Amino acid sequence: MPEPVLQVEHLTKSFGPVVALRDLSLTLRKGEVLGLLGDNGAGKSTLMKILCGFEKPDGGSMALRGEPYEPRSVDHARSLGIDAVYQDLALIDELSVFHNMFLRRELVHRPLPFLRNRAMRTKTRAALDEIGINIPSLDAPVARLSGGQRQAIAVARTVHSEADILLLDEPLAAMGAKEGARILDLIERLKESGEVSMILVLHNYVHVLASCDRVNLIQDGVIAFDKPTAETSIEELTELVVDEYRRARMAS
Numbered sequence: 001m002p003e004p005v006l007q008v009e010h011l012t013k014s015f016g017p018v019v020a021l022r023d024l025s026l027t028l029r030k031g032e033v034l035g036l037l038g039d040n041g042a043g044k045s046t047l048m049k050i051l052c053g054f055e056k057p058d059g060g061s062m063a064l065r066g067e068p069y070e071p072r073s074v075d076h077a078r079s080l081g082i083d084a085v086y087q088d089l090a091l092i093d094e095l096s097v098f099h100n101m102f103l104r105r106e107l108v109h110r111p112l113p114f115l116r117n118r119a120m121r122t123k124t125r126a127a128l129d130e131i132g133i134n135i136p137s138l139d140a141p142v143a144r145l146s147g148g149q150r151q152a153i154a155v156a157r158t159v160h161s162e163a164d165i166l167l168l169d170e171p172l173a174a175m176g177a178k179e180g181a182r183i184l185d186l187i188e189r190l191k192e193s194g195e196v197s198m199i200l201v202l203h204n205y206v207h208v209l210a211s212c213d214r215v216n217l218i219q220d221g222v223i224a225f226d227k228p229t230a231e232t233s234i235e236e237l238t239e240l241v242v243d244e245y246r247r248a249r250m251a252s
Contacts, residue, residue: 001029002029002030002031002032003029003030003066004027004028004029004030004063004066005028005029005030005064005065005164005165005197006027006028006051006062006063006064006065006069006082006165006197007026007027007028007062007063008024008025008026008027008047008051008060008061008062009025009060009061009062009063010023010024010025010059010060010061011023011024011025011047011050011057011059011060011061011062012024012057012058012059012060012221013043013046013050013055013057013058014058019221020043020046020221021043021046021047021050021057021060021221021222022043022220022221022222023060023221023222024043024047024060024218024221024222024223025060025223026216026223026226028165028197028199029197030194030197031191031193031194031195031196031197032197032198032213032214033187033191033197033198033200033211033212033213033214034197034198034199034200034212034213034214034215034216035200035202035208035211035212035214035215035216035229036048036199036200036201036202036215036216036218037201037202037203037205037208037215037216037217037218037225037237037241038217038218038219039219039241039244039245042218042219042220042221043218043221044169044201044218045087045169045201047218048084048086048167048169048199048201049086050062051071051077051082051084051167051199052071052074052077052078052082052083052084052167053071053072053073053074053075053076053077053078053082054074054084054086064080064081064082064165074104075104078105078161078163081162081163081164081165082163082165082166082167083158083161083163083165083166083167084158084166084167084168084169085154085155085157085158085166085167085168085169085171086154086169087169087170087173087201089150089151089153089154090103090154091103091142091150091153091154092142093141093142093143094141094143095141095142096138096139096140096141096142097124097135097137097138097139097140097142097145097153098117098120098121098124098138098139099120100142100153100157101120101123101124101127101153101156101157102120102123102124102157103157105161106120107119107120107123121138121139123160124138124156125138127156127157127159127160128152128153128156130156130186131152131155131156131182131183131186132179132182133148133149133152133156133179133182135149135152135153146174147174147175148174148175148176148179150174151171151172151173151174151175151179152175152179152183154171155168155171155183155186159186159190163196164195164196164197165196165197165198166190166196166197166198166199167198167199168187168198168199168200168201169201170201170202170203171183171200172184172202172204172207184207184210184211187200187211188211191211191213200212205234205237205238206234208229208237209229209232209233209234212229213228213229214226214227214228214229215227215228215229215232215237217237217240217241219244224240224244225237225240
């Protein structure tokens with residue numbers, strides 16, 4: 001079994017009186033694609049933001065490649081090989097497509113820090129072409145683009161970073177069926193390489209079973225279910241969620 005690249009032990013996080021993560025532990029192994037399921041408010045996005053350095057946990061510990069991991073910021077996490085697609089995409093509407101593609105990772109000339117705009121345009125076009133997303137003008141501000149095009153920029157930016165651990169929070173959310181299939185194909189190619197480890201937050205169980213090696217279900221801020229996808233089914237996952245919904249209704 002491949003060695004763990006990212007380990008989380010007894011993670012806790014609260015926002016005032018709201019407990020987002022109660023006692024969460026999980027392991028991501030090298031080359032693995034881990035599907036993360038859970039109802040709205042279960043703690044999925046909070047976990048992803050902690051892993052990528054956007055939020056700090058209240059308690060617990062993390063290890064990256066066997067060493068203690070306490071990211072000081074998103075940039076610090078990225079320098080250690082962890083990059084993320086956020087649920088809100090983290091794009092700046094007024095900036096162009098290619099400037100968003102290289103947001104906080106701009107290519108510059110040395111020794112004078114002038115932007116290498118031509119190189120960034122070229123690399124942006126190649127990255128979007130690889131996904132199969134057509135955005136005619138790379139100079140257009142992203143505010144003018146469709147939801148699917150914006151999503152594609154965020155995904156391409158993360159996938160084409162130098163990170164070997166990718167955190168994708170609902171990467172298909174704004175995409176149509178054709179664009180979503182292209183992103184899933186890209187994930188499959190990365191998976192086949194065996195060099196990139198991924199955590200995917202997804203809601204479609206078919207996509208989870210097709211793309212992921214293992215599935216975790218977050219309920220009430222803890223991992224309530226952990227199985228290889230080959231050993232579970234849509235019916236089992238659905239039943240787990242339905243049972244949790246029934247318990248929540250009875251408790252209220």
